[in-house]
Amino acid sequence: MKLQEKLRSGRFSVGVVGLGYVGLPLAVEYAKAGFPTVGIDVDTEKVKAVNLGRNYIDDVDDDDLRAVTSSRTLRAEAHYRSIPDLDVVFICVPTPFTEYKDPDIRYILDAARGIASGLRKGHVIILKSTTFPNTTEGYVLPILQERGLTVGRDYHLAFSPERIDPGNKLFTTRNTPVVVGGVTPTCTRMAALASGRVIEKVVTVSNPKVAEMEKLLENIFRSVNIALVNEMALLCDRMGGIDVWEVVEAAKTKPFGFMPFYPGPGIGGHCILIDPYYLSWAARKHDFQTNFITLAAETNENMPFYVKNMIYRVFSMTEVPLRNARILMLGVAFKRDVDDTRHSPALRVMELLLEDGIRNIRYNDPHVPQITVNGRTFRSSRLTPKLLSHTDCVVITTDHSSYDYGMIVRHAHRIIDTRNATRNVRGSKRHVHVLGSGKF
Numbered sequence: 443m444k445l446q447e448k449l450r451s452g453r454f455s456v457g458v459v460g461l462g463y464v465g466l467p468l469a470v471e472y473a474k475a476g477f478p479t480v481g482i483d484v485d486t487e488k489v490k491a492v493n494l495g496r497n498y499i500d501d502v503d504d505d506d507l508r509a510v511t512s513s514r515t516l517r518a519e520a521h522y523r524s525i526p527d528l529d530v531v532f533i534c535v536p537t538p539f540t541e542y543k544d545p546d547i548r549y550i551l552d553a554a555r556g557i558a559s560g561l562r563k564g565h566v567i568i569l570k571s572t573t574f575p576n577t578t579e580g581y582v583l584p585i586l587q588e589r590g591l592t593v594g595r596d597y598h599l600a601f602s603p604e605r606i607d608p609g610n611k612l613f614t615t616r617n618t619p620v621v622v623g624g625v626t627p628t629c630t631r632m633a634a635l636a637s638g639r640v641i642e643k644v645v646t647v648s649n650p651k652v653a654e655m656e657k658l659l660e661n662i663f664r665s666v667n668i669a670l671v672n673e674m675a676l677l678c679d680r681m682g683g684i685d686v687w688e689v690v691e692a693a694k695t696k697p698f699g700f701m702p703f704y705p706g707p708g709i710g711g712h713c714i715l716i717d718p719y720y721l722s723w724a725a726r727k728h729d730f731q732t733n734f735i736t737l738a739a740e741t742n743e744n745m746p747f748y749v750k751n752m753i754y755r756v757f758s759m760t761e762v763p764l765r766n767a768r769i770l771m772l773g774v775a776f777k778r779d780v781d782d783t784r785h786s787p788a789l790r791v792m793e794l795l796l797e798d799g800i801r802n803i804r805y806n807d808p809h810v811p812q813i814t815v816n817g818r819t820f821r822s823s824r825l826t827p828k829l830l831s832h833t834d835c836v837v838i839t840t841d842h843s844s845y846d847y848g849m850i851v852r853h854a855h856r857i858i859d860t861r862n863a864t865r866n867v868r869g870s871k872r873h874v875h876v877l878g879s880g881k882f
């Protein structure tokens with residue numbers, strides 16, 4: 443059957459390279475829709491878990507995964523030998539940065555080489571990992587071209603960025619529109635057809651670079667706006683008497699031209715923190731400094747230092763010596779209701795405290811049973827009134843919705859609330875110091 447007919451009739455098989463936060467939900471979505479799907483991951487633990495129907499991603503429904511793996515609609519492999527049997531292959535591998543914050547696209551290159559080893563006529567390859575403009579055409583395409591096939595005729599290559607928002611119950615893989623930009627118009631059409639089988643709305647753009655830049659714009663938009671409100675929060679604390687949270691609520695009443703963003707202890711995760719550096723790196727090649735974008739990233743990265751200073755100021759008002767202070771961090775995931783701790787600002791605050799010799803630190807996070815910071819492993823402590831009352835300072839770094847903030851405010855001696863999570867708690871809150879409240 444010709445590729446276009448396969449895509450139109452929905453009789454094609456799917457490969458998903460990288461079974462993490464992005465890849466596993468995508469693989470399950472295709473498998474649920476009845477497409478024979480193979481997940482490929484170098485992490486043999488993940489491969490084993492998927493094949494046993496054992497879920498490790500919050501956004502994936504346990505029963506869905508069990509159903510598609512027990513029927514063998516979805517299976518996982520730690521090698522690329524199935525590539526020739528698959529029609530559409532998505533690449534969902536990590537795109538971290540190096541120690542010096544340069545892009546590290548080696549996982550994309552490895553995945554491209556793995557796919558190239560089995561590339562055949564009729565393949566549709568779709569890169570989903572967030573990356574700088576020209577990765578698809580400048581780095582992935584040359585690897586695939588080594589097979590001697592012609593892109594846009596023999597096989598198809600496109601970039602279609604992932605937009606998943608982990609923890610978001612309203613917008614999921616299926617109902618979040620995707621953007622697709624192919625190397626040729628036929629590539630765009632084929633990739634859009636393949637994506638449109640499980641994703642409700644597909645928007646096409648003229649080429650992969652537009653799609654790559656579009657994704658960076660989305661994430662840098664967040665980075666810049668969060669930095670803006672973080673700077674406002676610092677100013678409110680400096681000026682005193684102005685609560686940035688009240689300011690945002692008031693500004694939010696404007697029905698047009700304003701979108702609320704909130705301050706916090708910094709940004710984390712695998713996207714918003716990293717993506718500005720991908721773009722500024724690519725811009726430098728063109729003698730262009732992304733000053734505005736870099737300043738936003740810097741502002742956000744300074745926030746954990748500000749939280750550390752808040753902690754020190756709290757102790758400067760007490761008799762408790764800082765070195766012996768018992769500190770409890772609440773929430774170490776990078777955002778509310780997820781288990782992802784990558785680049786979490788809470789961990790950065792812990793790192794800074796440990797570097798200063800403050801060792802008596804504990805944490806609680808209902809989503810994260812264990813973490814390692816500066817080579818030391820911590821286990822989540824049970825959050826009880828006793829633990830709170832035996833702590834000198836509680837730092838709310840992630841505002842998980844399962845926390846009983848009333849109980850926390852009642853039993854803690856001192857609280858630094860970096861998320862305004864205690865806003866609805868009634869009663870005395872003189873011991874609660876909210877970042878940006880203008881009272882600190």
Ligand SMILES: NC(=O)c1ccc[n+]([C@@H]2O[C@H](COP(=O)([O-])OP(=O)(O)OC[C@H]3O[C@@H](n4cnc5c(N)ncnc54)[C@H](O)[C@@H]3O)[C@@H](O)[C@H]2O)c1
Nearest residue numbers: 460461462463464483484485535537549552553571572604
């Ligand atoms: N996590 C998010 O919320 C999110 C949202 C939108 C976009 N993205 C982007 O999607 C991409 C993937 O992110 P993620 O959060 O799913 O990462 P992840 O680390 O959760 O998953 C990536 C998986 O790829 C596997 N892998 C690495 N190299 C491989 C290779 N050569 N072959 C096969 N498997 C390989 C890893 O073992 C891992 O399981 C990144 O570019 C990220 O920026 C992530």
